[in-house]
Amino acid sequence: MTRLLTVWGRANSVNVMKVLWLLDEMALPFERIDAGGAFGRTRDPDYAAMNPNATVPTLVMPHGFTLWESHAILRYLCRTQPGGNLFYPEAPEARADVERWMDWTLASLNEPMRVIFWTLVRTPEEQRDMAACARARDGAERLWRIVEARLEGQDYLAGGFSIADIAMGGFLHRWFALPVERPPMPRLEAWYARLQARPPYAKHVAVPLS
Missing domain, CATH: 3.40.30.10 (Glutaredoxin)
Incomplete structure (x- = not known):
């Protein structure tokens, strides 16, 4: 077998x-x-x-x-x-573009999104540090605005759909699923809708938070 x-x-x-x-x-x-x-x-x-x-x-x-x-x-x-x-192009410039967004997800976006998620989903209400959560939300909004600008004129982070989108897509779902204030970001919302239309994303990522 x-x-x-x-x-x-x-x-x-x-x-x-x-x-x-x-x-x-x-x-x-x-x-x-x-x-x-x-x-x-x-x-x-x-x-x-x-x-x-x-x-x-x-x-x-x-x-x-x-x-x-x-x-x-x-x-x-x-x-x-x-x-x-x-999902991971061979051309050096195209590959570097994919990799920088993957690295940026870990180096920049991961921490504020982690704080928001753990505070609102995995921490009992009486133990939550809402001040830290508010600071993380503000930091995350600033970073999502960078992504919003990046998506001008293109459907995905690095041109075509790639592992850059996969690396960031889970945090994108959390941003829209968490009970936080979100200013309008139409390109980000359209990107989220495109990812939701992909069956593997709907199956594994766009699920109830736990």
Whole structure:
């Protein structure tokens, strides 16, 4: 029996969502094993041998290769699996454009969106630091305005649909799903609608927050 590639990680992790989304875009069969959060497992010796960070996701290929860090997994899958160039172009400038938005997502957007999400979704109401949440919302709005400007005259972050959109798309869903004030950003809203029309996004990413 042919072994499937395996993704370790809980389905409600924004970083796991990225990988599941790409796998379905590429029509690659896979199995997912719950790990992280309430499922535990990430500090077990067998998991630590694959990923010493005790984080998710971890990718395990049929031939035994393991990889952690969601954006590294996205790039690896595009470089090694059929059709990957559709999502991660070969031309140096086009590839750099994709990669800078992936890096910007982690370096800039991740932190304010994490604070808002954890405050409003995963922290009991009586323990919430609403002042920190408000500061994070303001910071996130400033960053989303950068994306709004970027989308002028184009449908996706780096021209055609790519893993740049996959890297940021989970945070985009949270921005529109979280109960925060959002100023009108019509290009951002149109991009969100385009992503929602993609079945893998609707299945793995545009889901109730938990």
